[in-house]
Amino acid sequence: MDIAPPPITATTAPPPQIEVAALTKLYGDFTAVNDLSFSVRPGEVIGLVGPNGAGKTTTLRCLAGIIPPTSGAVRICGFDLARQPIEAKRRLAFFSDEPRLFDYLTVSQHLTFIARIYGVAGYEETGRRLLEELEIADKADKLPVELSRGMKQKLAIACGLLHAPSVIFFDEPLTGLDPIGIRRMKDSILKRARDGAAILISSHLLHLLEEVCSHVLILKAGRKVFDGSLAEVRERFSEQAGGGNLEDAFFRATGETKGEE
Amino acid sequence: MIAGALFYYQFHSWRNRLLTRVRRLRQPKYLAGAIVGGLYFYFYLFRGFTRGHRPPSATTLPLSPEMNDLPQTLAALVFMFMLLMAWILPHSRAALAFTEAEVAFLFPAPISRKTLIHFKLLKSQTAILFSALLMTLIGRGWGGGHLLTRALGWWAAFSVLNLHLLGSSFALTMLMDRGISTWKRRVLILGAAVAAVAGIFIWTRHSLPPFPTVSDQGGFAWLFRYIGRVFASGPLPYLLMPFRLVVAPYFAASYTKFLITLAPVLGIIWLHYLWVIHSNVAFEEASVEFSRKLAERIAAARVGNLRGARRPKKAARPPFVLRPAGHPAVAVFWKNLISAGQYVTARVWLMLVWIVVVSGALLQSNWAFGGGGFGTVVIFFVGMLLAMSLFYGPQVLRNDLRQDLPVADVLKMFPMPGWQIVLGEVLTPAAMLAGAQWLLILFGAIFFPQQFEKHTVPLALRLSVALSAVVVLPFIDLLALLIPNASVLFFPAWFQLGKDAPRGFETMGQQLILMFGQLLVLLLGLAPAGGAFALLLWGGSFVHWPLLGLMLGAFAAAMILAIEVAVGIMLLGGVFERFDVSGELLV
Numbered sequence A: 001m002d003i004a005p006p007p008i009t010a011t012t013a014p015p016p017q018i019e020v021a022a023l024t025k026l027y028g029d030f031t032a033v034n035d036l037s038f039s040v041r042p043g044e045v046i047g048l049v050g051p052n053g054a055g056k057t058t059t060l061r062c063l064a065g066i067i068p069p070t071s072g073a074v075r076i077c078g079f080d081l082a083r084q085p086i087e088a089k090r091r092l093a094f095f096s097d098e099p100r101l102f103d104y105l106t107v108s109q110h111l112t113f114i115a116r117i118y119g120v121a122g123y124e125e126t127g128r129r130l131l132e133e134l135e136i137a138d139k140a141d142k143l144p145v146e147l148s149r150g151m152k153q154k155l156a157i158a159c160g161l162l163h164a165p166s167v168i169f170f171d172e173p174l175t176g177l178d179p180i181g182i183r184r185m186k187d188s189i190l191k192r193a194r195d196g197a198a199i200l201i202s203s204h205l206l207h208l209l210e211e212v213c214s215h216v217l218i219l220k221a222g223r224k225v226f227d228g229s230l231a232e233v234r235e236r237f238s239e240q241a242g243g244g245n246l247e248d249a250f251f252r253a254t255g256e257t258k259g260e261e
Numbered sequence B: 001m002i003a004g005a006l007f008y009y010q011f012h013s014w015r016n017r018l019l020t021r022v023r024r025l026r027q028p029k030y031l032a033g034a035i036v037g038g039l040y041f042y043f044y045l046f047r048g049f050t051r052g053h054r055p056p057s058a059t060t061l062p063l064s065p066e067m068n069d070l071p072q073t074l075a076a077l078v079f080m081f082m083l084l085m086a087w088i089l090p091h092s093r094a095a096l097a098f099t100e101a102e103v104a105f106l107f108p109a110p111i112s113r114k115t116l117i118h119f120k121l122l123k124s125q126t127a128i129l130f131s132a133l134l135m136t137l138i139g140r141g142w143g144g145g146h147l148l149t150r151a152l153g154w155w156a157a158f159s160v161l162n163l164h165l166l167g168s169s170f171a172l173t174m175l176m177d178r179g180i181s182t183w184k185r186r187v188l189i190l191g192a193a194v195a196a197v198a199g200i201f202i203w204t205r206h207s208l209p210p211f212p213t214v215s216d217q218g219g220f221a222w223l224f225r226y227i228g229r230v231f232a233s234g235p236l237p238y239l240l241m242p243f244r245l246v247v248a249p250y251f252a253a254s255y256t257k258f259l260i261t262l263a264p265v266l267g268i269i270w271l272h273y274l275w276v277i278h279s280n281v282a283f284e285e286a287s288v289e290f291s292r293k294l295a296e297r298i299a300a301a302r303v304g305n306l307r308g309a310r311r312p313k314k315a316a317r318p319p320f321v322l323r324p325a326g327h328p329a330v331a332v333f334w335k336n337l338i339s340a341g342q343y344v345t346a347r348v349w350l351m352l353v354w355i356v357v358v359s360g361a362l363l364q365s366n367w368a369f370g371g372g373g374f375g376t377v378v379i380f381f382v383g384m385l386l387a388m389s390l391f392y393g394p395q396v397l398r399n400d401l402r403q404d405l406p407v408a409d410v411l412k413m414f415p416m417p418g419w420q421i422v423l424g425e426v427l428t429p430a431a432m433l434a435g436a437q438w439l440l441i442l443f444g445a446i447f448f449p450q451q452f453e454k455h456t457v458p459l460a461l462r463l464s465v466a467l468s469a470v471v472v473l474p475f476i477d478l479l480a481l482l483i484p485n486a487s488v489l490f491f492p493a494w495f496q497l498g499k500d501a502p503r504g505f506e507t508m509g510q511q512l513i514l515m516f517g518q519l520l521v522l523l524l525g526l527a528p529a530g531g532a533f534a535l536l537l538w539g540g541s542f543v544h545w546p547l548l549g550l551m552l553g554a555f556a557a558a559m560i561l562a563i564e565v566a567v568g569i570m571l572l573g574g575v576f577e578r579f580d581v582s583g584e585l586l587v
Helices: A056-063 A085-090 A107-118 A123-133 A149-161 A179-194 A206-212 A230-237 A246-254 B002-026 B028-051 B070-088 B100-106 B113-138 B147-177 B182-207 B221-231 B236-251 B255-277 B284-302 B328-341 B346-367 B373-391 B401-413 B418-447 B459-490 B492-500 B505-542 B546-578 B581-586
Strands: A018-027 A030-040 A045-049 A071-076 A092-095 A167-171 A198-202 A215-220 A223-229
Touching (some): A056 A167, A085 A092, A092 A149, A107 A123, A107 A149, A167 A179, A179 A206, A215 A230, A223 A230, A223 A246, B002 B028, B002 B113, B113 B147, B221 B236, B236 B255, B373 B459, B401 B418
Parallel strands (some): A045 A198, A092 A167
Antiparallel strands (some): A215 A223
């Protein structure tokens, strides 16, 4: 297995595709996300990690335009999500941990519907290719209720990728996938990054993030604890300089204890 | 020990549920619902008692002493029919209704199968007692004995029914396991029932009392009397005997008679219990499946989507080809039409057209020589159905935001302004309603007679009225549909609660408040259009051009309504854009 994070060259860094400035989200008195700022450039895959309740999913939903932030700004490909939501949303895709599908639309009808929403000309060919790539081409006339959990996830992915988004958000992308599906998902993430997409992945699977991410953003209680490259996080939070893994770094960064230790 | 644990679980589940509901009354929305719901219950169920309008022990059916037996006979007949259906209708394996948590914790636990059945039987008593109480209150004027004996009578009948449904489902599962298919079983049981009915018919033909002659007939008493005599003839009394025994406690006139009639019912309950408990049927697998479906239904209902819980079984064909270029709102309309197509298919529309045409033709031929009567029927028929479509249509057709509330997060991700989403959402039920209404108007225009109560109704007038209605109604539909959709966005918690906890009277109160609120807003919305219509109609009549006034009035009303709808859609679109799904659905 030679999956490697895409190379990042600091000298020719293009402008960020995702820019987050002082993002804050309150639920009544509870602060879910507190003054969060970071950016993601094309080709970067950033892993969003943190303990339960750290604000990862809330952050992703704010960035995808599903829930409005209480304060702060989000720019997607240079478009302000609050002021130019249509332009910003045209360029992003969000994959939730649970595939969100319309019960009464078939696989192919999902693609037709999404193509009209995003105005994807020639979607038939792109859609066919995506379904083949995701190995659900033979399920084109099936309803979601007739699909397994993994197939539903693949359909959600096909819908999300149909308009070739420049910014992709994943919330626990490997939930419910079999080993082959996991491998394909990793390959797919890296391929999109190589094609220039900016990707943000929220996951508790630190080994996955270690395999696909170029950067890590660690949250705790809604606040940013660390934001940097994998090498930087290892260097800063590992006992051995330059050694250790993301798991060790995570425990040190969040101040958690590791099971029996 | 196990029984203690199960009792602990049941008791604390109950107690916590009750406490939660009491605590939430601190929120004004629940308190308001509770007050309105409480008042509704008071006026509907209890007022008669407190004012003493309906003496609880009186038999209120106006029957002569010789016909006192008839209600009991009819109740026995209904009960027999229900039990017969239990043997004909079910087509799946026996399943005891457990929740997902009960399946997860109790099935792998060291609990015997018999204990699980006991647990379910005792748990079902809660629902039975509640139903018995409710039916006693609702049916307090239906006759029978004292209030307490009637309540216990309901309890006895419901208990037998519950046990019989369970026992029959176990027995049918055993038949299935022995290779007897659902259809084979239905044919056998129906065949036996038909044979029994035929046998009884032949037997009773000789013993049936003669049908009364016309001169004997006066009011309906003769019919009740005759039916009573029929059920007392031949083998019918013997056939109905076990069912009469079950319903007898309800009709007992005194406590002594009640105790006498209760004894055989308790025996029947005991026999049913033995039958259920000794049926050696594997119910676990079907129960697991049942609990999964129940959990899905509850999850869908929690986000206000009762229909969503009913998963579509097969794909519906798209109503038209959706091209990638064009207005995105059309995509939402297209999607919802596919959803509606699961239930309202082209076949349904064709059938509607067929019914309308055939019934119109039949009615017309019947009244062809009857003068103005047919016109009254047409006006009544069309008017009633149009009124119903306006009042109930927006409540029944929910292929809009009410259906899509659970996927509001997905809709919010779409690169569309909120007004386009709202427009796409309300178009589907509006189109369906308008389609049905246009069909009715067409029916009215075609079949309304030219002569109506000494007045000539020329085709031009009929067409003008029809065209006016055709123009105005879609906008009224849109306005009427905007209101429940606005309710979803403004009061999502109320909307969800309405489906989440249908048993609470505070929920019923909330539904009533919403319903009256919607009606009030609709009337206010219609007022300007109605005013403009009336003014132009009057103006037209004044200058002796009533048809022109009618048409101009209709177009003016349609324009005003269109403006109101457009403003409403823009406003709701803004609300949708600001709608925080995290506060309502995701957290």
